[in-house]
């Protein structure tokens with residue numbers, strides 16, 4: 086797919102297939118095109134080039150059918166503040182055409198999933214930030230969608246609230262709901278995603294399970310060397326000459342896949358200040374050229 090805004094190609098040759106039943110993490114730095122991808126899937130934006138099919142329905146032609154099977158959890162909180170938690174869910178159950186006879190049960194189920202049963206009568210405005218976000222997710226699930234789009238589900242939340250939301254997303258996957266989740270939090274992707282598609286400048290630059298991405302791009306372990314700037318520059322030069330990827334982190338330089346170092350380089354560099362297991366953050370920084378939050 087391609088989606089341009091004037092001279093900017095927000096999505097630039099994106100090719101992405103999401104298998105049924107998995108949680109796919111769409112991981113990328115700010116501006117990589119994650120939100121635009123979500124908007125294309127909900128037909129809030131129309132692609133300039135390419136084809137999109139959602140659950141067998143081609144967009145935009147069959148967007149109504151696709152939307153009915155999809156739950157969308159936006160990045161921006163757009164709850165109706167004057168309505169209670171229950172009423173917010175009822176409105177969406179109605180909009181999503183949940184049969185009248187089943188509506189109350191659907192709303193109860195969504196409240197229970199979001200652990201908001203005892204706050205059902207509280208106005209959205211009076212809920213805490215974390216509760217509002219849980220309600221926002223519950224609202225996207227009230228009609229039991231087969232595909233859920235989560236756009237940065239925990240952005241701006243404190244770590245404890247983030248963990249609560251993670252359990253909610255994990256429960257979805259356990260129910261066999263297909264989830265596409267955009268995030269720029271590495272830990273979120275590592276915890277929740279069966280597979281990650283790493284996006285940079287509007288396209289997918291790598292796609293696999295977190296473990297396979299780490300093994301391929303960052304190897305088994307990373308050597309971190311501390312030192313003066315000149316020494317770090319020298320280490321960087323030597324490592325790269327030996328074909329190894331490196332990463333700058335503050336006052337240190339990291340050599341990825343350090344187990345692949347030739348013995349001569351190992352002797353030249355001396356023992357590292359620190360040796361650690363490679364992680365998804367190393368892959369993210371290597372492939373997108375961006376730092377992480």
Ligand SMILES: Nc1ncnc2c1ncn2[C@@H]1O[C@H](COP(=O)(O)OP(=O)(O)OP(=O)(O)O)[C@@H](O)[C@H]1O
Nearest residue numbers: 090093095113114115116117118119120121122269
């Ligand atoms: N409506 C728009 N008009 C003009 N440019 C846009 C519009 N929407 C997105 N863009 C541009 O497209 C690019 C991709 O933006 P997008 O919001 O999809 O990125 P993102 O990966 O979701 O970033 P973030 O993590 O910051 O939400 C950016 O350069 C952005 O400025």
